[in-house]
Amino acid sequence: MKCISVYTNNFELFSDIYETILSTPLAENEEKEVEGVTVSESGEVPENYLDKMKARPDVVVMRLKDRDITILQHGSVFEIFIPETESVVH
Template identity: 65%
Template sequence: MKCISVYTNNFEVFSDIYEQVLSSPPEENEEVVIEGMTVSGSGDVPDQYIERMRQKLEVVVMKDKERNITILQHGNVFEICLPEEEDAAL
């Protein structure tokens, strides 16, 4: 599962750039700035990562059901987790 980190704690700002991040995601270990927000290609995370994060009280879990994308929000970061088949479709 590919993970992209967006460094903000503001949901409105995140939702404004969400589609732009998905249309041109950064490569692994690459950082780009989109509308003043740092976006980083965090590489691959194991499938159980989402389940571990889901159990933490400080983590908000959102789902883009259309594209089977999971979004985790904790602290000052949103993590967009893309399943491998979604990764190829982008």
């Protein structure tokens, strides 16, 4: 799974820029700023990382079933997990 990290603890702001983030082309380990928020392409993440994070009590899990995307929020970061088969519009 591909992981995009979004460094904010503001859910409303994250929600407002979510689609922009998905449509922003990012190379592996590249950082960009989207509306004042740092966004980073964190590369490939093993499946067990996602399972381990979901089990933590301080992690909020959001699931977009129609696109098979999982979003984790913990501390001041959101992590967007996109399966290999998901094609992000660039």
